[in-house]
Amino acid sequence: MPAFDRRLLDYETALDTCLSAVTESLPAETVGLEKSLGRVLRRSVESAISVPPFDKSTMDGYAVKSADVAGALDTAPVALEVIDEIPAGRVCGKILRSGQAARIMTGAAVPQGADAVIKLENTAPAGSEQVHILSGVEENNYIIYKGQDLLPGSRVAEAGATVTPSLLGLLANCGTPNVSVSRKPAIGIISTGSELTAPGTPLAEGRIYDVNSYLLYGLCIEAGGDVAMLGTVEDKSDALLALLNRHTDADILILSGGVSVGDYDIVHETLQRAGVEEIFWRVKVKPGKPLFFGRRGSTLVFGLPGNPISSANNFYLFVLPVIHKLLGRSAWGLKTGHATVCNSMIFRPGRRKFLRAQLRQGPEQGVWIFPEQRSGVFGPMVDAEVLVEVSEAAKMVREGDPVKIYYL
Template identity: 35%
Template sequence: MISVQEARQRILSSLSALPPEQIFLSSALGRVLAEDVSARCTQPPVAVSAMDGYAVRAADTATVPADLTVIGEAPAGGGFNGVVNPGEAVRIFTGGPVPEGADAVVMQEDTERPDKKSVRIKLAPHEGKFIRPAGLDFSEGETLLRAGKTLNARDIALLAAMNVPWLMVRQRPTVAILATGDEVVMPGEPLGPSQIISSNSLGLAATVEALGCRAQILGIARDTPESLRQMATAAASADFLVTTGGASVGDHDLIQFVLGDEGLKVDFWKIAMRPGKPLIFGQLAGTPMLGLPGNPVSSMVCSLVFLAPALAVLAGKSPDAFERRGRAKLSVDIPENDHREEMLRATLQKGSNGDLLVTPYKKQDSSMLSKLSNADCLLVRPANAPASRAGEEVEIVFFPSSDLSL
């Protein structure tokens, strides 16, 4: 039985980022850049107005009010081809190119039109007022986004402005998910007298999708070598295989026995963690495989601790990309721990002095999904940790949020 840290290290050291692929910008939300991206244009391409108003020479408006002759217009997407000479002004609109000779813009609220041919400037602008110079945002050739960046909505807007219609990104890992056991059926299927609903497949698939990867639910393999062997072959095209159940050494725990004949090379099994002791990691015909326990809480917690960092590496991210740890103060006393690192489902609240308080559920049975669903975090109890008193600081792990952020 190996430690949590050693198990993570063995899993991650065996993996590398998937090859890149080219996609259209419209499909890039949540994807990971495989290469640096530089601007293909200058933004703005020329000096433009930041306001609707009048392009003027600041020297002509040093003393106000000042009456100037209006000699034309400079709309956005168009422009004025002439030159602004002393005593002249050009009607300009937001985004309109600043005409030659003008060095300031007066917004229209600070002007009057005595007649169609003239404008009265009531507020003197300084040189450069309300003018966005060429390249204010970025210049052609400037590298603005780096490889490894997970693209959010703001990045998509920037890339569009950079005139980048396609991107090289890391492939999204495809994760095949295979539940096992005669005792489980999918939601909505008829239940036998001793059967239960299989929650693992759907919970794991949702975890995989929330982490920006693709989930492929293979179904439920029954407790026969033939069924397991046949269904496992469907994972050949996946980048990662996850099984649930059958990871221990009981008569009906067939993962190692059956898949060993199909080329499964086991790196380790059994880890010093609660929940999640019977965990398998290896390679099945070249595909990384993680054999999770059948208990639903064990399965979900192990997916956060081991599967999430593995998928981060495959997607070209840092192993801890999906993990956020913190500190909180215990609201209750907790007993000493044994030789297994423990992940306790817990709730969080603010104390009267603003401290973050963590309260573990009294019942931590690994079959109780309701406690996992209502938990705010996992409270980490190191192996052989002594008893802790209320008020002591402990480590907590927040549940990862979706990658598709603004």
């Protein structure tokens, strides 16, 4: 793929370019259901059984014929013969006839002949073989019928869906032991900067703790990656080159820091020395302008800015959709929506802006844009719930303006 010129790429072109580099999804693998949480399904799943597999009581009480107890009252109870007691896991071998009832527990199979369950609180014992029914009951009361949830052949989940806890339960409910999922993408993370210090180490003067390794590690894990922090390197090209050449088997390699045009920004030059084909460098977004994207063999390479907010924005806007496409997900990137702005802000036009904000509830969904948007100030990111998109030409947004939002 030919390199682009040095003009800043607009957001859509840059994103399309990143996605077009993914020509096929990662290979599929079969895993046990207990290992599938958070994974992306590669084959649709259909139920092999009826769910529930029998007519099931949803209440402790008595299985009855509703016509037998019509008009029953506290003051005029209906007496029924108790023919069986049915705990969950046992099937009654008798057919319920008029004038009869069966004691039944939640989850147990409703006996043949019964068309309703009356809860225990609306009954009274009347000796060892009778029960008094103290109220009437509608037909089908407290019964889930066989196949009411799923019939054999019913679609449980589509290919491309992510296995959530709820879906995990549904798959178990229809007896699915294994599922086909995408292999997790192998992602390596490298942070560059002579000022970086590992957390837990005393800070020397002029140094800072390495934020991006941990920030990007968390983002990649959350996205479904198999992630390795490959280390931090000083702003020395030979040291970075040696590290790059030791790690050549990742699906995605993410570097942060040193990707701009300063005297110590050695990443761009070193990536060229390492044989990384440049696809583009720098995008027309704020924050996150110095984004690098390239390829070395089958490895996709992202160079993100050193400021944590810029690095996170580039991840959300460009890396995350690529991970999703590699996984074969049905939708890529952050979910989007629309909201109205709750506070006015002035901007310098020129680049597409993605601003950190919080949601506000009201007659319409609103967003409060944080006044602090500098890419080197990390604290507000913890409270951000959405990114607000503002066009390149905009000089301000006013309270009440409609905006596109990206849910974090």
